[in-house]
Amino acid sequence: MAMFRTGILGYGGGPSIVPLIRYEAVTRFQWMKDEEFMEVLAIANTLPGPIATKLAGYLGYRLKGGWGAAIGVLAHIVPTCVAMVGLYSFINFFSTSQVIKGMIAAVVPIVAVMLGVMAYEFGEKAVKGLGWAAGLTFFVISFLLLQTFSVHPAIVIFMFLLYGAFHHKLKDKRNKNKKQLGKGEDV
Template sequence: MAMLRTGILGYGGGPSIVPLVRYEAVTRFQWMKDEEFMEVLAIANTLPGPIATKLAGYLGYRLKGTSGAAVGVLAHIVPTCVAMVGLYSFIQFFSTSHVIKGMIAAVVPIVAVMLGVMAYEFGEKAIKGLGWVAGITFFVISFLLLQTFSVHPAIVIFLFLLYGSFHHKLKDKWKKKQLGSGEDA
């Protein structure tokens, strides 16, 4: 039912549906913690294909194995397929209507706010886990890689996943070094 709701209520493509999937998986049904959802989202972003479908498949598989993955994916995409056929016919018929153009334009700010809130919450957790300096540094590095150097997002995510796999080891090593130099003084 959760993936059916995301399939019915989701509008604007995969990234705009992620907050809906997060709500269902983390808040409503508590299948996982927010931190785990962020990790799953990061890994899913590195794989090819629509993000919302990958999340639906993962959640279904996590709960009920292979059959759960199939049901999760189908529950998510079937409402969209049915709606696309119906809406395409409707939009073709009313394609010159200013009301329809206004309705479509009105949804864009809502999706932007939903993504902004989710990004803020993820950023807040990153700052808590990494600290202000590392959090802002990683934000600037990712911004530069994505916007200035036009590095593909999957590569940036992979680089930060790679760093994340060594983060705690590096942090512990740095703390030991700090404690060791403090004892020498």
């Protein structure tokens, strides 16, 4: 039902549906923590295909295995497919209507705000975990890679995933060494 709701309520493509899926998975049903959702989202962004469908498939698989993945994907895409077939004639008829154009234009800022809130929350958690200097540095690096050097977003995400994997290993090793040094000073 959660993926069915995201399929019915989602409008504007995968990135606009991600906050709805996040709400269902993290807040409403508490299938995972926010940090895990961020990791799943990052990995899903590196893979080809629609992001919302990949998330629906992952959540279904996580909860009920292969059948759950199939049901999660179908529950997410069937409402959209039915709506597309049913509304195609209306779209052709009303395509020149100023009212319909205004309604569509009114949705764009809402989607932007939803994505902005999610980005702020993710950034806030990154700064909390890494500190302001590292968080700002990584933001600038990712901005430059994406905007100045036109590096594909999947490559940037993969680079930061690699960094995150090594960062935590190095941090754990450094903390372990500090504890051992502390014990040696007591003797």
